[in-house]
Amino acid sequence: MMENFKVIDNYLMVRMPEEIDHHKSSYISENADKFIVQEKVDHVVFDFEDTKFMDSSGIGIILGRYKKISCFGGKVFAINADNRIRHLLMISGLHKIVEIME
Amino acid sequence: MKNEMKMEFDAISANEAFARVAVAAFVSELDPTLEEVSDIKTAVSEAVTNAIIHGYDGIEGGKVNIRCLIEQDVLHVEVMDKGNGIEDIEKAMEPLFTTKPELNRSGMGFPFMEAFMDDLEVLSVAGEGTTVIMKKKIGCIPWIEDEE
Incomplete structure (x- = not known):
């Protein structure tokens, strides 16, 4: 599972799992936070x-990680998001704070 | 056509995937589109997650009940818990409102249920539990075209 987190330069890359729900979310959030603090991304x-x-x-x-890094001028990006995920980001207003890339 | 299904399972997060897949499988006789299946899975996932996190505060021992009913081309889904109940339903349904920001909850559970189902009703008594009733008509063309 740890191979889903990778640091490239000052970017933390998080490969999201096949299914993202409450059951999986704390693992992703906790590990992403560890990298944010330890690797200073x-x-x-x-x-x-x-x-x-x-x-x-x-x-x-996404919102939780944004709150952690945005106060230091950090940005959050979403890549390879299909129409469904883009739609979810839209209706929650996250497209205003997350840069959705192709 | 009429068809009914009931199930009860432990209020633990490992069962969230099971619950949404079970409801999606039950509705398959109506031949839903992939998008409709995703809508139903998201809405059920939200309701079950709410029951586990908010109804029972994430403490094991509680049960979640789901009742599904297919009537003609309409799916009815009821998700019930006998947990805390909701003090202020109107407040709970506001987008981005959450009582558990420390758990990285987004406050988008009810708004997602509303967005992906045709009808949403929340019945709750503080201290007794919550029942979420959702309806969705299967096989109709959405009257608002996707912006994309």
């Missing part, structure tokens, strides 16, 4: 390539 990139299901727990993960 500035930005976080969430990669949704493998993700086939997400509920509001995924929104909580």
Whole structure:
């Protein structure tokens, strides 16, 4: 599971799992926070390539990490998000704080 | 056509995936689109997660009940817990409102249920539990086209 977290330069890359729900969310949040503190990354990139299901727990993960890094000028990115995930980010207003990249 | 299903399971997070997949499998006889299946899975996941986190405060020992009813082309889903209940339902349903920000909850549970189902009703008595009743018509073209 730890191979889902990778630091490249000052970016933390998080490969999101196939299903993102409350059951999986604390593991992702806790580990991402460890990297943010220990590796002093500035930005976080969430990669949704493998993700086939997400509920509001995924929104909580992104929002929580954004709150942690934005006060130091950090940014949050979403890559490989399909239409479904983009839609979820839209209706929760997260598209205003997360940069959604192709 | 009428078809009913009831299930009861322990209020633990490992059962969230089981619950949404079970409801999705039950509705398959209506031949829903992939999008409709995703809508139902998200809404059920939200309701079950709420029961576990808020109803029972994440403490094991509680039970979550789901009752599904298919009537013609409409799916009814009831998700019930006998937990804490909700003091102020109107407040709880506000987007981004959460009583558990420390658990990384987004406050989007009820808004997602509302967005993905056609009808949402929340019945709750403080100290006695909560029942979420959702309805969705399967096989109709959404009247608001996706912006994308």
